[in-house]
Amino acid sequence: MKPSRRIFLISATAAALISAVPLQAQDKPALEVAFLYDNPVGDVGWVRQHDDARLALEEALGAEVKTKVVQVPTGADSERVMRQLAQGGTKLIYAVSFGYMNPMAKVAAQFPDTVFMNAQGFKTSKNMGVYSARVYEGFYLNGIVAGKTSKTGTVGFLASMPVPEVVQSVNAFALGMRSVNPDAVVKIVWLNTWYDPGREREAATALLSGGADVLSSILSSPVSIQVAEEKGAHAVAWQSDMAKYGPKAQLIATVLDWSPLYVANTKRVIEGTWESGSEWAGASQGVIRVSSLNEAVPADVKELVAKAEADLKSGSLKPFTGPIADQHGKERVAAGVSLSDDELMRLDWLSAGIQGSIPSN
Template sequence: MKKLVLLSVTLLFALVLGACEGSSSDEIKVGFIYIGHVGDGGFTYSHDQGRLYLEQQLDVETKYVEAVPESSEVKDRMRELIDQGYNVIIANSFGYMDYVEELSKEYPDVKFLHCSGYKTTDNMGNYFGRIYQARYLTGIVAGLKTQTNKIGYVAAFGIPEVVRGINAFTLGVRSVNPDATVEVTWTNTWYNPTVERQAADALLDKGVDVIAQHQDTPEPQKAAEQRGVFAVGYHSDMNDYAPDAHLVSAVWNWGPYYVDQVSMIQEGTWETGSYWGGIDEAIVDITNLSKNATDDAESTVNDIYNDMKNGEFTVFSGEIKKQDGTIAVESDETLSDEELLSMNWFVEGVIGTIPSD
């Protein structure tokens, strides 16, 4: 009888232990791979705010690795996280795409989310937001502010994401100021404070009086403030970095998306796919206009903002002309998502060329 009781207790202990081990294996741990530093004040900072929001809302364990180059090194950093038990990997830069795809096939039980790319696998999804909508709105603010009708744009790489943003910004500028132009300077880097600052200074030397950017740090904002002109921020609210220059920022709100995805993973309902939300879903937005904006800017922006949010205004609807004056979008047409995601031409009003590489 004692042996039977002992055996029963032993079996019960084994069952309990097995249940505990099962719940442990089901625990969600989320690892983030960042292209820049969490203190960059821009792109990576915005993602890390999303990570912190995820922790707060779902009480899940997270970890990040920062300043990971867009090379095969990213595979090593992802493997390290996976070896530590992180079973959801979020990689936040376009150049990681092929490496994330490769590892998703190597680790089919791990979920991968890749920012700004276009590839998917059974366990890899991609995500981004229609930041071009926010770009258009900030272009309105810049177009109303410029006195020289010369606006500068510090841009990273000549990929469709960046080109689309430049075009949307320029369309916003010229919707209120048809005489204004937007001159683009390329840096060929996402994150390099020194190079970003030099590019902004070069544009300022040409007489631009508003600087916009597709870069990961506030350095172009600081350059504008130092030279006594104005600036449009990106990724996060950059007002504090250049309060005398800042007009408005186009910003990201990644947190709710992360919560949504991880919740579905926890519930076992997650499916791979591509996400491209807009202002209506609040993944992209603009900040409050600063004291430096013109008096009529807020009402003008609000009207378009509301129409955009309600689906009554679309940025890339015709008539839209290319840089050379030819018609790219007829008056009764709207560009498809496929056309937006492969955009490789500038709209009328942009000064500069798109790099061929």
């Protein structure tokens, strides 16, 4: 065979192989995805869980995505950063805190070809959506463990800010606790912050001194676990598994796993099927789940938690199903009735068994 004939055959074969590869695989570059964090990535807490999910997204979608992280405060700086990202070719931007919502809405209006997603917000547009987690489901499960293991019947709760997510969580915690221990009470302390280890330590210590023997916290630090470990008490963990800070103290960890939401949403953007909306994900999507239970937790309590988690996943358990009375004895939810999502977002009362009140501002 002449050399020119051999070269022609090789070229023809190569061309046939290339043509057999879908055009999408040949031509479509990796989707550039940016994550905006308002705090550093620690080893536990809110930002840690989002960054773990970002890494899981990279693993799940491989060469289809290219992610980057930008740490920037909410406000004017974040607006500038989002604009620069969109101008630079980033086609999907996740901003993991509520405070990014207003700056994001401004930038989204200027870049209709970029998809913007804000965590915990409520503003949407054609190219801007919001996503959040049914945090209260995890606190309901934690409440069951606290109610069954507390010897004093008093549990201390470190609350952050009086926003709907936190009000829902405090109530769900009390409902879960009193579903197994009807006389148990929750003492609540509001700190008006998401992270302040010094004040958290003071509040946790005061709650234990005031009769609580189990602590719960919705803040991002492991302080409540640490204080419980130091004082020989117990605690339930939220967001991240914090057992390394209190191997004896931590009874249960219910965690936020954002990866199912990030993977599914990013796939829709890649496939061109993404539509704006508001997604509120929970146990049924795998976003809320039990990460660990201390070996010291009795077997019957573990069974209760497993059953409740399974029922949350199936939708047969809705924590805000009546009868539910508030802390003053007034019926708020009639027997057999479940609060709608809209009603949950407007929740402005505390259920029976909670000592304390919702701050007015």
